[in-house]
Amino acid sequence: MTTVSEILGINYIVIAPTLALLLTVIVLLFCTITISTPIYVKKYVSFIGILLTLFTIFLKFGLFLTDGVSSYFTEKILLDEFSLIGNVLVGMVLLFTFNSFWKTSELIEDKTTEALILILMSASGFLLMIDAENFIMLFIGLEIGSISLYALAGLNRGDQLSNEAALKYFLLGSLASCIFVYGIALVYASLSIIGVYETSIAISFIGPDNVPLTTFVGLILIIVGLLFKVAAAPFQAWAPDVYQGSPTGYVGYMASVAKVASFIVLARLVAVSLTFIIDQFDLFFGAVVILSVLAGALFAANQSDLKRLIAYSGVIQSGFILSGISSGVYGISASMFYLITYIIQLIGIFTVFSIISGQLSSDFQISNISGLFKENKFITITLSIFMLGLAGLPLTSGFVSKFILITNLWSYERYVLVTVLMLTTVAGFYFYLRPIWVAAIEKTENVVEKIQVKNSDKLLLGVLATLTIYFGLLPDTLVNITRWMVEGYL
Amino acid sequence: MITIMFSLLLVPLFSAILIFLIPNSRKETFRPIGIAFSLITLTQCVYLLFGEYAKTEFTILSTFKWIQSYGINLHFGLSGMSTLLLLLSSLLVFVSLLSIGKDHSESKGFVGSLLMLHSAINGVFISGDLISLFIFFEALLIPMYFLMGIWGGENRRYATIKFILYTVFGSVFIFIGTVYTAVLSFGVNGRLAVDFETLSSLSLLESQSKTLFLLFTFGFLIKVPIFPLHTWLPDAHVEAPTAGSIMLAGVLLKVGAYGILRVSIPFFTEGFLAYKNLIAILSVIGIIYGAIVAIAQIDIKKLIAYSSVSHMGFVMLGISAGGFLSIEGAIIQMINHGITAGALFMLVGFIYERRHTRKISDFGGVKISMPRYAAIFLFTSFASIGLPGLNGFVGEFMILMGSFNSYKILTSFAAFGVVLAAIYMLWAYERMFTGPIKYEENENLSDLNSRETASIAPLVLLMLFIGIYPNYIESFVIQEASFLSDTIAMFKDLK
Numbered sequence: 001m002t003t004v005s006e007i008l009g010i011n012y013i014v015i016a017p018t019l020a021l022l023l024t025v026i027v028l029l030f031c032t033i034t035i036s037t038p039i040y041v042k043k044y045v046s047f048i049g050i051l052l053t054l055f056t057i058f059l060k061f062g063l064f065l066t067d068g069v070s071s072y073f074t075e076k077i078l079l080d081e082f083s084l085i086g087n088v089l090v091g092m093v094l095l096f097t098f099n100s101f102w103k104t105s106e107l108i109e110d111k112t113t114e115a116l117i118l119i120l121m122s123a124s125g126f127l128l129m130i131d132a133e134n135f136i137m138l139f140i141g142l143e144i145g146s147i148s149l150y151a152l153a154g155l156n157r158g159d160q161l162s163n164e165a166a167l168k169y170f171l172l173g174s175l176a177s178c179i180f181v182y183g184i185a186l187v188y189a190s191l192s193i194i195g196v197y198e199t200s201i202a203i204s205f206i207g208p209d210n211v212p213l214t215t216f217v218g219l220i221l222i223i224v225g226l227l228f229k230v231a232a233a234p235f236q237a238w239a240p241d242v243y244q245g246s247p248t249g250y251v252g253y254m255a256s257v258a259k260v261a262s263f264i265v266l267a268r269l270v271a272v273s274l275t276f277i278i279d280q281f282d283l284f285f286g287a288v289v290i291l292s293v294l295a296g297a298l299f300a301a302n303q304s305d306l307k308r309l310i311a312y313s314g315v316i317q318s319g320f321i322l323s324g325i326s327s328g329v330y331g332i333s334a335s336m337f338y339l340i341t342y343i344i345q346l347i348g349i350f351t352v353f354s355i356i357s358g359q360l361s362s363d364f365q366i367s368n369i370s371g372l373f374k375e376n377k378f379i380t381i382t383l384s385i386f387m388l389g390l391a392g393l394p395l396t397s398g399f400v401s402k403f404i405l406i407t408n409l410w411s412y413e414r415y416v417l418v419t420v421l422m423l424t425t426v427a428g429f430y431f432y433l434r435p436i437w438v439a440a441i442e443k444t445e446n447v448v449e450k451i452q453v454k455n456s457d458k459l460l461l462g463v464l465a466t467l468t469i470y471f472g473l474l475p476d477t478l479v480n481i482t483r484w485m486v487e488g489y490l
Numbered sequence: 491m492i493t494i495m496f497s498l499l500l501v502p503l504f505s506a507i508l509i510f511l512i513p514n515s516r517k518e519t520f521r522p523i524g525i526a527f528s529l530i531t532l533t534q535c536v537y538l539l540f541g542e543y544a545k546t547e548f549t550i551l552s553t554f555k556w557i558q559s560y561g562i563n564l565h566f567g568l569s570g571m572s573t574l575l576l577l578l579s580s581l582l583v584f585v586s587l588l589s590i591g592k593d594h595s596e597s598k599g600f601v602g603s604l605l606m607l608h609s610a611i612n613g614v615f616i617s618g619d620l621i622s623l624f625i626f627f628e629a630l631l632i633p634m635y636f637l638m639g640i641w642g643g644e645n646r647r648y649a650t651i652k653f654i655l656y657t658v659f660g661s662v663f664i665f666i667g668t669v670y671t672a673v674l675s676f677g678v679n680g681r682l683a684v685d686f687e688t689l690s691s692l693s694l695l696e697s698q699s700k701t702l703f704l705l706f707t708f709g710f711l712i713k714v715p716i717f718p719l720h721t722w723l724p725d726a727h728v729e730a731p732t733a734g735s736i737m738l739a740g741v742l743l744k745v746g747a748y749g750i751l752r753v754s755i756p757f758f759t760e761g762f763l764a765y766k767n768l769i770a771i772l773s774v775i776g777i778i779y780g781a782i783v784a785i786a787q788i789d790i791k792k793l794i795a796y797s798s799v800s801h802m803g804f805v806m807l808g809i810s811a812g813g814f815l816s817i818e819g820a821i822i823q824m825i826n827h828g829i830t831a832g833a834l835f836m837l838v839g840f841i842y843e844r845r846h847t848r849k850i851s852d853f854g855g856v857k858i859s860m861p862r863y864a865a866i867f868l869f870t871s872f873a874s875i876g877l878p879g880l881n882g883f884v885g886e887f888m889i890l891m892g893s894f895n896s897y898k899i900l901t902s903f904a905a906f907g908v909v910l911a912a913i914y915m916l917w918a919y920e921r922m923f924t925g926p927i928k929y930e931e932n933e934n935l936s937d938l939n940s941r942e943t944a945s946i947a948p949l950v951l952l953m954l955f956i957g958i959y960p961n962y963i964e965s966f967v968i969q970e971a972s973f974l975s976d977t978i979a980m981f982k983d984l985k
Contacts, residue, residue, distance in 0.1 A: 429658045433635070
């Protein structure tokens with residue numbers, strides 16, 4: 001006998017990570033409003049909340065083993081390889097950035113709880129976005145996630161740059177959301193579909209050649225909305241200002257979580273919805289990739305602010321990841337590998353920045369790290385590893401990810417893309433090596449004094465740097481995981 | 491044999507890590523530890539010389555599964571040429587550790603970087619597939635970046651960035667070539683197999699072979715460096731510290747020529763036949779141009795740097811002629827140039843430590859104050875010029891003789907390189923060492939002490955040994971040279 005809940009597909013395990021985060025938020029709220037609690041209780045509550053989230057993600061793997069790829073809540077929530085890995089990634093981002101964002105929140109004394117709630121809420125939103133099968137759910141998740149991030153960028157009210165960042169992020173982000181919604185509306189208007197799988201079914205039904213132009217425009221607008229979140233050119237204008245202005249302790253989280261969610265959704269969109277018409281998006285994706293890497297490299301070359309430099313490097317990396325997503329199923333797996341290794345380096349770099357310049361600071365000039373090596377060897381070495389990883393030097397994960405990606409592109413005969421990407425890699429050595437030069441090599445009078453690094457930070461940086469080198473030497477496990485993600489779409 | 495091969499990779503690396511872990515208060519121990527470990531590596535290389543793979547073509551001895559779902563494995567192996575170059579690099583690391591002055595030997599970063607560089611260089615010479623070759627080829631840059639950046643001269647920033655960007659630009663082509671080969675190999679073998687055994691059985695179209703040859707060779711030629719791509723070399727040499735220059739001239743330049751002999755020629759022979767004339771012309775231009783520019787130099791280090799361009803031109807001429815004798819000569823010339831250029835840079839380093847100048851005109855009459863130094867310098871100059879009886883003669887003579895059949899006019903021009911070499915080396919010697927002492931700073935220069943003499947002595951002995959008894963070194967490369975020349979001849983006949 002089938003119950004109503006089975007027909008509706010109600011299953012609480014599949015949204016358990018989101019629920020766990022919401023529960024944590026409610027407990028935190030309770031702790032602040034109803035009873036006054038010491039600050040370390042909040043710390044433990046949020047940390048246990050994150051661990052609980054990771055545990056529930058683990059449960060989802062069990063559900064996947066029994067159910068396989070399936071949808072729940074009347075085809076609103078999807079459980080597939082992308083959502084599983086996406087959940088794991090968001091959970092990992094939370095875990096790895098916890099140290100930074102906790103310390104930052106602690107410093108913003110009267111708004112500690114708000115900051116934590118914003119972060120956990122945005123994570124729950126991005127989890128929902130990753131899980132969404134329905135475009136409306138996707139939009140809701142995206143908005144929950146993004147609006148929290150806008151607020152997070154401006155949390156340091158006293159800082160002018162922080163306010164500027166929040167306002168810019170908000171204005172441009174809502175514009176992107178408008179575009180996104182407009183795209184959903186167009187797709188719905190033309191084909192009466194609002195689902196990821198529905199799109200591919202509808203397109204296969206009417207035939208790839210008969211897809212109306214409105215649908216194309218709608219899909220492109222949806223993709224543009226997502227590209228905005230990952231800061232691919234020409235939608236990158238917000239990234240440097242937001243990275244520069246936001247409290248340094250938050251940027252690692254802000255940058256990585258939005259990238260993870262948007263790229264996972266983009267990958268699924270390409271792998272599922274656009275399977276039959278992906279050829280017609282080649283030009284669009286190609287243009288975005290080339291613009292991203294060229295604009296990123298051009299602007300990154302003369303930045304004196306390291307946070308801006310990393311923002312523009314993020315534009316380049318987005319171009320790289322996008323080039324794989326748009327070229328075949330194995331390309332998607334290569335992109336996922338790239339994404340994971342990039343996120344590790346990104347979090348590591350911002351952890352280092354926040355240790356050096358303080359959690360709440362906004363701009364971070366390259367002179368802030370001059371002579372860093374003299375007194376702070378550990379930080380400099382880890383920073384160098386992350387920078388070399390971004391540059392793609394062998395023995396780091398950056399090389400393996402570039403190698404897999406370029407091999408895929410070459411086998412798809414995208415020679416133009418390969419040429420442009422490789423030239424950018426050469427240019428990358430110029431600006432990725434510069435921080436290392438300033439920190440470790442250049443002789444300077446005013447060296448950075450010895451910074452007390454907490455053991456938790458040391459552990460975190462050690463783990464991230466080890467992962468960067470580990471995936472460079474023995475990438476097999478991660479490659480297999482990313483291959484497993486796409487096996488169903490061959 | 492396999493254990494020794496991997497210990498060549500790991501012993502320098504571990505010794506570097508060990509040195510990084512020693513506290514700075516015990517800085518006098520850095521040099522002895524480094525020397526001890528490099529002696530271990532050197533002994534192992536000598537042992538390899540008597541092993542079963544010392545006179546063979548490249549043999550893959552060990553395979554690692556790397557990325558299984560793509561079927562990419564890492565391979566390591568040995569050959570005659572590899573063994574010789576491993577020996578050369580170990581010897582040069584050993585003597586440069588012995589030769590460096592106190593301010594370098596008491597810095598853990600310097601000794602550690604040098605040992606890491608050693609590890610990466612050994613990695614290049616034992617790699618048995620394109621990917622591991624590329625990995626080590628790029629990994630060379632990190633220690634080199636620190637060696638040049640931290641301990642370099644005035645203008646080191648410019649020189650270092652130029653060096654890095656040139657090399658990375660070249661390696662991008664090697665990278666694309668590797669990717670292309672891997673994709674082609676995927677079509678045949680069903681996996682991305684790029685080890686040297688699979689590659690030799692890969693049959694390519696002529697156009698593919700040409701493209702791949704160009705991609706790989708361009709990357710390697712930057713490293714050699716050949717004439718229009720050489721401009722990073724003088725800057726890098728002048729700004730690098732002495733030990734960095736020794737390694738750069740002694741081994742890093744050989745990596746380029748080694749790559750061409752190991753990858754470009756045997757696997758993309760059709761491409762080689764199509765472009766060998768171009769390479770020959772460029773290398774002869776390099777020989778003459780390098781020598782003429784060397785004559786005009788006022789900085790002794792820059793002079794030796796340009797002489798490297800000229801000498802490496804001989805290597806490339808020998809390779810591009812493609813006969814048995816010329817390839818054999820090219821390999822021997824690689825070793826010889828490593829020894830002589832290394833020795834010359836070391837000698838310049840000695841006098842730079844005393845006078846803190848490298849301008850030729852700041853010296854004059856140094857022979858009076860430093861007789862032993864002057865004698866060794868003259869001896870090394872003779873070896874570099876190619877005086878019969880010393881090592882420089884062997885390689886250059888074989889190259890000139892071997893390539894005369896293929897390129898009569900070019901070889902005749904190249905022979906002038908030897909004459910020009912005599913001009914720039916001897917003229918520089920005359921200006922620096924003979925005559926009366928012009929400046930009083932030069933009067934009280936102390937002659938080489940026993941440590942310095944001990945560090946130059948092995949190189950001097952080798953110059954003499956190879957010059958008198960070239961058969962010994964030749965016996966290691968016969969197999970490989972005949973294999974290469976046979977491959978070239980076979981493809982020539984097919985045409």
